[in-house]
Amino acid sequence: AQKITQTQPGMFVQEKEAVTLDCTYDTSDQSYGLFWYKQPSSGEMIFLIYQGSYDEQNATEGRYSLNFQKARKSANLVISASQLGDSAMYFCAMTPAGGTSYGKLTFGQGTILTVHP
């Protein structure tokens, strides 16, 4: 079974500053994928970034980077130069490769990020 823990229910950041959202995971799978999604108040889940357990380099997508520390089982999201439009709920999720977990993402509880002007 997989478990995702996001310990920060809410985070506040000043516009143009960087912020780190924490995510730790637990799994017995050797191969897995880690994802971050953004959910604005409209409800849509927007894909931000993906990290495979076999990737040696941290993933980056524009202003988003994933600080992957496999030994510590952490996959923190770093948002640089925060913008007002970044205010939303952020979810960390994971899925094992293949096996019987087709299509199943395990999500954390989410972190509400508020960006102040």
Added chain:
Amino acid sequence: KAGVTQTPRYLIKTRGQQVTLSCSPISGHRSVSWYQQTPGQGLQFLFEYFSETQRNKGNFPGRFSGRQFSNSRSEMNVSTLELGDSALYLCASSLKGPGGFPYGYTFGSGTRLTVV
């Protein structure tokens, strides 16, 4: 390229009724997953379909069912609605990579179901 389309966006149903939600995946995506999102339980996996076959199922009662058509469109059905079924229902489609590992999951905007 069209995204994942879910219809309807909003629904209000009475307890005891049944409801059908629709999800059209991204063209070429053959896997469709469904999730229920509530404030108390968060995001929970319902089931996944691939090529018209249910390959995986979450821990939900039999009142929750689904199917997938030959064009990969999927529907989920909830019978005998209960107040606790009020939730945002999200579907996601994915494309399998060379190693069988999904590249990622693209979600629709969801259907917000209210049971009164």
